[in-house]
Amino acid sequence: GQKVGRFPKPFLGGSGTTVAQGVGNHICNRKVAGSKNLVTVCPRKLKSKLKKKFQCVFEGIAKAGNPTLLNQIDTELCITEGGTAEVNDEHEVRQIETASRKPDRPEKTIRREDIFKASPGRDEPIRTVLTKGVAGIGKTLLTQKFTLDWAKDKANQDIQFIFPFTFRELNVLKEEKFSLVELVHHFFTETKKAGICSFEDFQVVFIFDGLDECRLPLDFHKNEILTDPRKPTSVDVLLTNLIRGKLVPTARIWITTRPAAANQIPPQYVDMVTEIRGFTDPQMEEYFRERFRDEEKGSSIISHIKTSQSLYIMCHIPVFCWITATVLEDVLQTREGRQLPKTLTEMYINFLVVQAKIRKLKYDPHLSPESTRMIESLGKLAFDQLQKANLIFYESDLTECGIDIIAASIYSGVLTQIFREERVLYQEKVFCFTHLSVQEFLAALYVHLTFINSGVNVLEQQQTTSQKFKRSQSLDMLIFFQSAVDKAITSPNGHLDLFLCFFLGLSLQTNQTLLRGLLTQTGSSSKTNQETVQYIKEKLSENLSAEKSINLFHCLNELKDRSLVEEIQQSLRSGINMCTCNLSQRSCEALSSALSSQSCRLRELDLSNNNLQDSGVKLLSAGVESAHCTLETLRLYGCFLSERSCESLSSVLSSQSSSLRDLGLSNNNLQDSGVKLLSAGVKSPHCKLAALSLSGCLITEEGCSSLASALSSNPFHLRELDLSYNHPGDSGINVLSDGLKDPHWRLDTLRVEPAGVQWLTPGLKKYSCQLTIDTNTVHRELKLSDNNRKVTRVIEEQSYPDHPDRFDVHPQLLCRNGLTGRCYWEVECRGDIYISVSYSGIRRKGGSNDCVFGWNDQSWNLLCSGDGPRSVWHNNKETSISSSFSSSVPNRVAVYVDFPAGTLSFYRVSSDILIHLHTFNTTFTEPLYPGFYVWSGSSMCLC
Numbered sequence: 001g002q003k004v005g006r007f008p009k010p011f012l013g014g015s016g017t018t019v020a021q022g023v024g025n026h027i028c029n030r031k032v033a034g035s036k037n038l039v040t041v042c043p044r045k046l047k048s049k050l051k052k053k054f055q056c057v058f059e060g061i062a063k064a065g066n067p068t069l070l071n072q073i074d075t076e077l078c079i080t081e082g083g084t085a086e087v088n089d090e091h092e093v094r095q096i097e098t099a100s101r102k103p104d105r106p107e108k109t110i111r112r113e114d115i116f117k118a119s120p121g122r123d124e125p126i127r128t129v130l131t132k133g134v135a136g137i138g139k140t141l142l143t144q145k146f147t148l149d150w151a152k153d154k155a156n157q158d159i160q161f162i163f164p165f166t167f168r169e170l171n172v173l174k175e176e177k178f179s180l181v182e183l184v185h186h187f188f189t190e191t192k193k194a195g196i197c198s199f200e201d202f203q204v205v206f207i208f209d210g211l212d213e214c215r216l217p218l219d220f221h222k223n224e225i226l227t228d229p230r231k232p233t234s235v236d237v238l239l240t241n242l243i244r245g246k247l248v249p250t251a252r253i254w255i256t257t258r259p260a261a262a263n264q265i266p267p268q269y270v271d272m273v274t275e276i277r278g279f280t281d282p283q284m285e286e287y288f289r290e291r292f293r294d295e296e297k298g299s300s301i302i303s304h305i306k307t308s309q310s311l312y313i314m315c316h317i318p319v320f321c322w323i324t325a326t327v328l329e330d331v332l333q334t335r336e337g338r339q340l341p342k343t344l345t346e347m348y349i350n351f352l353v354v355q356a357k358i359r360k361l362k363y364d365p366h367l368s369p370e371s372t373r374m375i376e377s378l379g380k381l382a383f384d385q386l387q388k389a390n391l392i393f394y395e396s397d398l399t400e401c402g403i404d405i406i407a408a409s410i411y412s413g414v415l416t417q418i419f420r421e422e423r424v425l426y427q428e429k430v431f432c433f434t435h436l437s438v439q440e441f442l443a444a445l446y447v448h449l450t451f452i453n454s455g456v457n458v459l460e461q462q463q464t465t466s467q468k469f470k471r472s473q474s475l476d477m478l479i480f481f482q483s484a485v486d487k488a489i490t491s492p493n494g495h496l497d498l499f500l501c502f503f504l505g506l507s508l509q510t511n512q513t514l515l516r517g518l519l520t521q522t523g524s525s526s527k528t529n530q531e532t533v534q535y536i537k538e539k540l541s542e543n544l545s546a547e548k549s550i551n552l553f554h555c556l557n558e559l560k561d562r563s564l565v566e567e568i569q570q571s572l573r574s575g576i577n578m579c580t581c582n583l584s585q586r587s588c589e590a591l592s593s594a595l596s597s598q599s600c601r602l603r604e605l606d607l608s609n610n611n612l613q614d615s616g617v618k619l620l621s622a623g624v625e626s627a628h629c630t631l632e633t634l635r636l637y638g639c640f641l642s643e644r645s646c647e648s649l650s651s652v653l654s655s656q657s658s659s660l661r662d663l664g665l666s667n668n669n670l671q672d673s674g675v676k677l678l679s680a681g682v683k684s685p686h687c688k689l690a691a692l693s694l695s696g697c698l699i700t701e702e703g704c705s706s707l708a709s710a711l712s713s714n715p716f717h718l719r720e721l722d723l724s725y726n727h728p729g730d731s732g733i734n735v736l737s738d739g740l741k742d743p744h745w746r747l748d749t750l751r752v753e754p755a756g757v758q759w760l761t762p763g764l765k766k767y768s769c770q771l772t773i774d775t776n777t778v779h780r781e782l783k784l785s786d787n788n789r790k791v792t793r794v795i796e797e798q799s800y801p802d803h804p805d806r807f808d809v810h811p812q813l814l815c816r817n818g819l820t821g822r823c824y825w826e827v828e829c830r831g832d833i834y835i836s837v838s839y840s841g842i843r844r845k846g847g848s849n850d851c852v853f854g855w856n857d858q859s860w861n862l863l864c865s866g867d868g869p870r871s872v873w874h875n876n877k878e879t880s881i882s883s884s885f886s887s888s889v890p891n892r893v894a895v896y897v898d899f900p901a902g903t904l905s906f907y908r909v910s911s912d913i914l915i916h917l918h919t920f921n922t923t924f925t926e927p928l929y930p931g932f933y934v935w936s937g938s939s940m941c942l943c
């Protein structure tokens with residue numbers, strides 16, 4: 001049949017291809033199926049099958065417990081467009097606190113029925129969608145809901161067939177041969193009966209759920225091209241060709257995956273990446289209200305969750321809401337004076353207790369020997385597989401761990417909601433824990449049990465026999481805890497973060513009491529716990545990444561240690577500096593809820609140089625606006641904000657309860673429109689702002705006049721206004737300087753210099769400066785070309801004259817520009833380069849550390865290696881930077897120095913977007929000179 005574009009026209013009632021034309025060639029057996037059957041009967045049968053299959057779900061688990069109607073539990077989720085198929089190294093749960101780093105791209109949320117709808121302005125139809133989301137965030141449920149709505153004729157009626165597959169089902173067909181048609185017939189017998197043997201002229205959607213569980217190789221490089229849906233081959237080849245668009249090019253493909261596995265699909269085959277962010281705050285509340293129809297109970301549960309940061313953050317993950325709801329419901333029923341669990345460890349212990357039904361009628365924690373043994377073996381499985389990063393296990397994995405399959409099956413009757421067994425279409429059994437966090441909890445429990453029972457620290461790979469038997473109590477205990485902390489913080493991808501929280505939480509006496517019968521011998525004393533807390537605090541004072549530090553904070557919470565929080569609160573007069581911590585919108589959500597909590601007395605918060613974007617500031621503002629918030633100083637320099645942030649900030653300024661006195665917004669593209677919005681806040685009688693910095697914010701006279709008019713209405717508080725690096729023009733400067741003289745105005749410091757039209761360039765580019773290489777410093781193995789813009793490391797020495805400024809041992813050079821203001825430049829590197837700034841005093845002669853950029857206190861640098869920026873150096877200390885971005889050659893790097901502010905920032909430049917790498921915060925005491933160290937085989941170019 002003739003086609004319109006790449007996709008068939010909506011099949012029914014559409015113009016163009018007629019039904020008969022479209023269908024005629026695709027019936028294998030005309031006796032079995034007339035075309036009418038294909039068009040109406042077959043999809044109807046498929047729909048009714050899928051309706052049956054998906055209208056019931058087993059919450060949290062499959063095939064156990066009481067089935068629930070999907071429509072009854074289903075709460076709307078937050079799905080966003082964008083993100084990349086790149087791998088994120090953080091622990092999945094921590095990703096809830098962090099988010100996409102792409103600057104300048106407002107987030108776009110998508111309704112679940114619109115997964116394949118292109119956004120306005122996009123011409124190309126969407127063929128493949130990849131939806132990412134951490135464990136338990138609701139990917140499977142989303143695909144089921146999508147399918148169910150279609151099957152119930154509620155949405156997407158232009159689709160004739162939806163074929164939902166899971167990778168788990170496909171894994172067991174690894175060794176078999178099928179054609180695509182046979183595969184579909186195998187799973188959806190209706191299509192076989194109807195005799196469908198091609199899909200070209202139907203609107204077909206293939207769903208593949210759970211790429212993270214895929215055990216097929218998916219080798220896109222090696223697998224042969226296949227275009228014939230009737231040709232038998234391996235499932236792997238079928239899948240790769242479907243995804244490539246070679247097999248049934250008109251079909252739409254929807255793949256869901258946990259973030260860590262997203263990069264298995266080459267990006268060129270993915271038309272759109274979406275991300276499930278879980279519940280937003282209101283959605284989470286709705287979930288609990290739906291779940292507890294009793295309004296009072298619902299509200300009390302919600303307010304309980306809000307009292308604990310860690311519970312609150314976790315409750316953005318639907319599966320955790322389910323665990324929480326299950327536990328709290330049980331505790332509320334049987335509590336007899338028991339407190340509601342407040343930490344994650346308490347929550348999971350209660351979950352285990354509830355699920356293992358170890359409680360008899362009253363609260364009597366008694367665990368039978370079989371339950372103990374089973375929990376122990378599950379713990380071993382959890383731990384062993386966690387170390388291998390496996391989340392799905394097959395029979396062989398269980399046997400390897402000494403778990404008797406039959407016992408496990410019996411137990412799946414008892415522990416169904418913890419450990420689940422799934423039989424996939426008469427094939428091999430598959431096992432997994434309800435949620436990754438349950439696996440992490442059991443793994444932590446196992447490590448404790450082994451240590452208590454046999455003195456073996458399974459976290460340490462090699463253990464001598466003498467160590468095993470020599471168990472000098474508390475010291476061993478402390479070493480045991482410290483080894484876990486060390487192991488977790490050195491893990492590159494944070495895969496032990498949550499494990500560590502549980503592990504430390506389990507050391508508390510109160511928690512062990514909850515598990516009486518299992519943890520018989522209580523090991524640690526409160527003194528040991530104190531020492532562990534001290535150890536964590538020491539680690540926190542080291543230079544850890546933001547994610548690692550946040551996790552250690554959560555650990556202290558699990559240990560119910562408030563001392564650090566109190567210490568911080570004490571020192572809050574000086575405030576918290578979280579500059580350049582790679583925070584993102586999600587961190588804002590956590591910060592916002594902290595700011596609005598009654599116990600938070602924070603006065604100063606510096607979040608400069610984080611990629612917060614407008615959406616982050618919006619979240620943050622909600623906290624700052626709260627009646628409990630005591631924040632007086634807020635700095636958001638260089639946070640990729642636009643005028644939209646001004647709207648939420650303006651509402652903060654005009655709120656009666658806000659105590660904000662000092663607001664720093666320099667180096668954001670706010671423009672006049674933003675300043676106008678902000679002025680509305682300044683004008684409000686509630687605004688008590690005393691200092692406002694808007695330096696480098698693209699402001700002209702228009703912005704100045706709206707500020708002036710706001711100040712003439714409310715002149716009583718603002719004393720300092722920084723408008724440097726803008727273009728106020730004479731009239732802008734005049735209106736404000738007039739105010740300066742006005743006795744009613746409080747304003748006494750107005751900064752407008754430097755001023756000029758050149759400062760109206762958006763972003764840091766306005767600070768661009770042209771570097772000039774100081775040829776007297778250039779080492780003889782560095783060859784200059786391209787009008788002294790290009791430097792290449794060569795073997796043959798160049799004939800440069802002797803000069804006292806010349807580096808004679810290390811292949812380095814300096815530029816002539818002595819920087820003292822704000823300055824920005826870009827460099828293109830091939831190979832390994834140190835991109836540096838240095839005081840002029842750096843030694844030139846000899847091979848000592850004093851001469852090498854970054855190896856002394858005179859200089860700072862970024863090491864950009866062939867595969868991307870790797871680490872920063874100062875005073876001979878290397879700090880590696882996590883840059884999970886794919887490398888491109890050559891690497892383009894940007895440097896921004898703000899001398900007076902004492903900041904030196906490095907960025908990676910990727911198609912004109914700056915991706916922040918690192919910022920040094922210090923006080924510069926002498927002019928800074930850009931310089932470079934060129935490793936052998938490398939070259940660089942000044943842009």
Ligand SMILES: Nc1ncnc2c1ncn2[C@@H]1O[C@H](COP(=O)(O)OP(=O)(O)OP(=O)(O)O)[C@@H](O)[C@H]1O
Nearest residue numbers: 059060074075135136137138139140141318319322
């Ligand atoms: N939209 C929702 N409304 C209510 N509950 C939900 C929703 N989505 C998920 N849940 C709860 O979370 C549980 C886990 O969801 P689901 O299996 O879809 O997660 P997933 O992202 O596929 O996880 P995994 O990566 O572990 O397979 C569900 O069983 C249900 O209890």
